[in-house]
Amino acid sequence: SSVTSYKANVANSVSSLKVKPTAADSKATVTVNEEAVASGSEVSVPLNVGENEILILVTAQDGTKKTYTLTVTRAKSSNAELSNLAIDEGTLAPVFASSVTSYKANVANSVSSLKVKPTVADSTATVIVNENEVASGSEVSVPLNVGENSIEILVTAQDGTEKTYTLTVTRAKSSNADLSNL
DSSP, rough: OOOOOOEEOOOOOEEEEEEEEOOOOOOOOEEEEEEEETTOOOOOEOOEEEEEEEEEEOTTSOOOEEEEEEEEEOOOOOOOOEEEEEEESSSSBBBBTTTOEEEEEOOOTOEEEEEEEEESSSTTEEHHHHHEOOTTOOOEEEEEOSSEEEEEEEOOOSOEEEEEEEEEEEEEEOOOOOOSOO
16 A cells, blocks of 8 residues: 556557456555545546546545556557458459458450559558558559559557558450551
8 A cells, every 4th residue: 555656568459458456444445546436446547549547536435545656558559451452443352351461363455554452451561552652441453564463451550569561463365466556
């Protein structure tokens, strides 16, 4: 009871913490972050990423106050995965799965650009397609040359973890053997 400052670390997946302060004297009152709590009762406290200060104020029957501070650090997200990858022409092979990082697609010669739509699994992650940052779930147009075209999709998690997905798109050669004039 003489120690008034505590620290704890939790994983990013922990979005709230249950705190159960119990007063030494049954006549004392307890508040957690300025919210009255019955002594010995649990209260759920939401956690932001980073440091969260939880103030527990105990007020004795005579008005004497003592504040306990619990600093809980919630880790940043390390999720650098896509939840979906879509293209407007051709078909991804294999079918999209977040654990698979290499895809192929074939398109007709008439397709000179491809719209790529990457969606991140964690809203705090960022995504870059061929060195251009795009918003998750937005389409970006990528020009295609005849033959193989490599499209890199880099996902960066909130904590800096990176994962690269590669899409190899093969644009067919022209089959036009016609004269335009004679």
